[in-house]
Amino acid sequence: MTDAASSIAIIIGAGHAGGELAIALRNEGWEGHILLLGEEAHLPYHRPPLSKAYLAGSVEKSSLSIRPQMAYDKANVEFFGGVRVLRIDRANKRLELADGKQLAYDKLAIATGGRPRPLSVPNAAAAERCANFHYLRTLDDVELIRAQMAAGKRLAIVGGGYIGLEVAAAAVAQGLQVTVLEALPRVLQRVTAAELSAYYERKHREAGVDIRTNVQVADLEVTGETVSAVICADGSRLETDLVVVGIGLIANTELAAEAGLEVDNGILVNEYAQTSDPDIHAAGDCTNHPNPLLGRRLRLESVPNALEQSRVAAAGMAGKLKAYASVPWFWSDQYELKLKMVGLSEGFERLVLRGEPQTDSFSAFYLKDGKVLAADTVNRPQDFIAAKRLVAEGIAVTAEQLADDSRPLKELLPAPAA
Ligand SMILES: Cc1cc2nc3c(=O)[nH]c(=O)nc-3n(C[C@H](O)[C@H](O)[C@H](O)COP(=O)(O)OP(=O)(O)OC[C@H]3O[C@@H](n4cnc5c(N)ncnc54)[C@H](O)[C@@H]3O)c2cc1C
Structure with a gap:
């Protein structure tokens, strides 16, 4: 049996989840080796700024690292970048790496995140070889996009979700001619109410973005080594200099599935983040986990x-x-608008607005059975703090109370138990 000091914990994936897990594992008293393996060359870095402040050029690359190398050294976490794990051999508790090496583990964590959902059109493979066609998931992706962003260029964004809209905001501010193509009738349709979509469409149009909804991308026109136009199902053709696609994510579950772990829209874990193998945990975008509050x-x-x-x-x-x-909670920055969302609005019965969208400071509450299922707050940090508790604690409220902007929301919160 391995003693505690020589036991080996390996974490596959050095993103938000993997990096945090490595440090937290040491803080939880793990005495043995901790190896953090990442396919990307970089130390774990903040992904959200890639479509926001970093794309806009308002923060430096050096600010993207979640922690400096020193923090991993101090926690005695060995980080290996540029390492792809090919296979998990559970029977022998070994990993096979793309460079042919093998690594033994005692405990394993899978934090492999996800990859962009590819655009499924006839010319997709040819487009992916073009220097002006991009998905946006990694720092390397955004470096390529940034290098091609210049005032006056025509940018076509496929997908009116958060990433697409954030890219639109950053690009139009830099003088690009931006068009967003969204297949559904409104932007952010999967995540917000119609009122919020209308608000965001208006803000983007006011900023000069051409938002086109109900537009299905049918193909990409490739001329030489460049995507020269986006072809839409209605026959329209949008000439472009640069294409960014943001149409969702595919969870990286293949390693887990091939190792025989249970996978169903994510690696299945229990409330302790443990997979169907007690020696393998998983965390982050790649997992499907139970939420007792929901x-x-x-x-x-x-x-x-x-x-x-x-x-x-x-x-x-x-x-x-x-x-x-x-x-669950999430945020999105577009222009001067700080959107923070909490809860999941699916199945809501009534939407209540607090404040006026025209003022760019308002909140939307999704109500069901006298309780707040979810809230979207725009430039309202205090509402967000209160909304988090309203959702988490299932506090009974009325639409009138929520809409009354003259009284702080915190008045609706019971005092925390002594
Ligand atoms: C542009 C952008 C903007 C975003 N904005 C926000 C936001 O505003 N707010 C918010 O809450 N979230 C945001 N997100 C989502 C957020 O970044 C993700 O939820 C988060 O990064 C998930 O962390 P993760 O560690 O699970 O996965 P990831 O960050 O994807 O990390 C997984 C890592 O595992 C590596 N990996 C995968 N397979 C292997 C393998 N076989 N071997 C070795 N390494 C492997 C990958 O290369 C990757 O580096 C944004 C995401 C993007 C792309």
């Missing part, structure tokens, strides 16, 4: 989820059971 399973794509679930996984790997139970 009473169902979820696969989330958000930094708070990646961080919190990683800490739970680290505790479990160190032999301490901590259950994961948080309400």
